[in-house]
Amino acid sequence: MKRISRRNFLKVAGVGAAALGLAACGGSKSGSTATSGTASSAAGSSTGSVNTAGFTVQYGPNPETLDPSLNSAVDGANTIITIFEPLLIINENNEVIGGQAESWEASEDGLTWTFTMRDGLKWSDGTDLTAKDFEYTFKRMVNPDTAAPYAETCLGMIDGFDAAQAGDTDALNVKASDDGKTLTIVLSYPCSYFDKMAAFASMSPVQQATVEANGDAWCTSAETFVSNGPYMITEWTPSERIVLTKNPNYVGGWDSSKIVSDSITLLLLEDSSASYAAYNSGEAVLIKDVPTDEIPSLTKAEDGGDFYVDTILGTYYVSLNLQRDAFKDAKVRKALALAIDRDYVGNTIMQGTYSAASNLVGPGIVDEQGYFYDNANGGSPYIADDYEANMAEAKKLLEEAGYPNGEGFPTIEYSTNDSGYHVPLAEYLQQTWGDLGITLSISKMEWSAFTAARRAGEYDVARNGWVMDYNDPSNMIEQFCTDNGNNDGKYSNPDFDAAMEASKVADPAEHFAQLHKAEDILMEDMGCIPVAYYNDFWLQSSSLKGVWHSPYGYWYFQYGYIEE
Structure with missing residues (x-):
């Protein structure tokens, strides 16, 4: 898996540059200003x-x-x-x-x-x-x-x-x-x-x-x-x-x-x-x-x-219902995340229209020192780009969690709506998690029924995603706060919540430092599984x-x- 290409990154670079100094809660007041998008x-x-x-x-x-x-x-x-x-x-x-x-x-x-x-x-x-x-x-x-x-x-x-x-x-x-x-x-x-x-x-x-x-x-x-x-x-x-x-x-x-x-x-x-x-x-x-x-x-x-392809500020991820016993152990969640070949997903399943995601917060979103993505995790991706090594680690983690070769792990269901790449991705997960010894069935649902079921927690695993509403990383990360209405996976960690609360300050440096801390905690817990960075594509x-x-x-x- 490689980081997002320079070509695609440059398409969103202007987005972040326009927002530097404007993105944090705190700082100077705003009048009529340019938005953080292009x-x-x-x-x-x-x-x-x-x-x-x-x-x-x-x-x-x-x-x-x-x-x-x-x-x-x-x-x-x-x-x-x-x-x-x-x-x-x-x-x-x-x-x-x-x-x-x-x-x-x-x-x-x-x-x-x-x-x-x-x-x-x-x-x-x-x-x-x-x-x-x-x-x-x-x-x-x-x-x-x-x-x-x-x-x-x-x-x-x-x-x-x-x-x-x-x-x-x-x-x-x-x-x-x-x-x-x-x-x-x-x-x-x-x-x-x-x-x-x-x-x-x-x-x-x-x-x-x-x-x-x-x-x-x-x-x-x-x-x-x-x-x-x-x-x-x-x-x-x-x-x-x-x-x-x-x-x-x-x-x-x-x-x-x-x-x-x-x-x-x-x-x-x-x-x-x-x-x-x-x-x-x-x-x-x-x-x-x-x-x-x-x-x-x-x-x-x-x-x-x-045919148009345009970068947007968003991340396609997989939600695990953390109220299910199968996903209580972070080792299981990490194993499932590591078993995904993101390069294959982005370049083959999604035909190059999306880019492999190693972090939750993707390119183009700013922090005080430049781009949040570049400064996350000490400059390294949370999920390394060596798929063979990742798969070996996934099997090891699953064994440590008490499921050697997937033995004893319950059958789980993947819920998705039937459009775009969603079902092909589900079929790929069915295969790659099958290599861990995990059986995954697929439930295809009509859109409004799917989103309602996902919000209600009526699923095991579900496709999910977030497109930014404004250019501050808090907008992507805060959905995983315990009481947030968009927390479909029901992730909850007091340390994460505390970091998000501490980010609500006027000092930009402290604001972004706490957001980096929050993403560190979320990714260490693997509270969700990033898969790809969004592009929109359409015919006009x-x-x-x-x-x-x-x-x-x-x-x-x-x-x-x-x-x-």
Whole structure:
């Protein structure tokens, strides 16, 4: 296994360079600043006639949820950023700009953030939207009854968070002015990337009236769905399509003169063959789920074709359900991790579209001294690149754990959704863990059922992954804190939790030192098994213009249109 190639590293190097000095909780306050990512536009300026009727794309199956506070999937977020708008947004130049807030400022000590709302804000149903809607949303999100997976990530730095999570939601120090014009948020410690957090999809507002009238069903049909973005849902046929129509009541940060397409249709397909057929027939002008067996025949965009591969800041990993007795021993977990030939996975199974992962936090993510990845573990990978030696060590560890040649180890099940490389990887793990004497069965599930089961802990082993929401390593690492809503493996180590808590300081050096310590502990425990560093790959027609792709795995369709 080799480290990520220089070519791919350089694609994300600019991402980290732009974020140096801005990534830590603590440090100077932020105003309107460049984000820690570099958007990759796959569309040029228009040279022909513009068709504003609309276009059709595919980037995922039926979403598990489109409630911004409950979503934790990239495909859901891709829709949410089109139909909702948070306080701030990330524009096509990778800058944080005003969204529903026209301006914002942080106090000198970095603790008090004040957002001034735009005039004339409306929900898609035409009713007024004010700062009070954001206060309601954030207090709903922190409510333990909501069980929002991103609550700690998004709101954990706000004063009163712990008391709010314990049930006193009014303790969260978020307050709208009586006239609804300003929103004041008081933090418990300085967080220099809080402006980027305010632009995160999960921080989008939800309308209290429709939530209370319809309960959890408010976000499951077009009839009850109320949003505030440039597009709104007007048709939803589950597992078939969602139709987004331009929102006539939209007021916000996107340039309305550039929002020209009347509609955007989302094909809800998980079968890559069906997606590919839709693309080849001309029904869809962009698809994310490309059949892997077709990749060798596709021409890359850099060579004049329509196949795009773009680095994103994320890691594909395997979750072990640590509530299962089979995985209580760290020696077992390490044995399973060492038995994976990551070069083979990245270059053969994933056909070079992903890169071998030896650490949890991958390239492009910064720390005070440069790149977190380079400075982790004393500059050495956590998982060495000698596969034969790794396999020998895996067998030794399994024997030390009481399972010589796998004898006595229970049969385990690998859960995954059936798209992309997920099943081929599962079949490879079935073979390589079989070489340890471990029997692995495979359970293929529909996407929304799979994610729900994984979050509920109803699995033995499951494919998993994380794409960064902002360029600070805490975003990748904190999901393994004991009480984090995204801790699907139920990993728990008091020393790890203590290091993560100690990272919440204003001193960048101490912040990153504690994050390195936390990753050291996690990888020593093998609390998850890193496999590969993500790239996004997709097919896109040259007729689709005005859209762009970010290093956080998002497509921005707000300005999209068809050129004829």
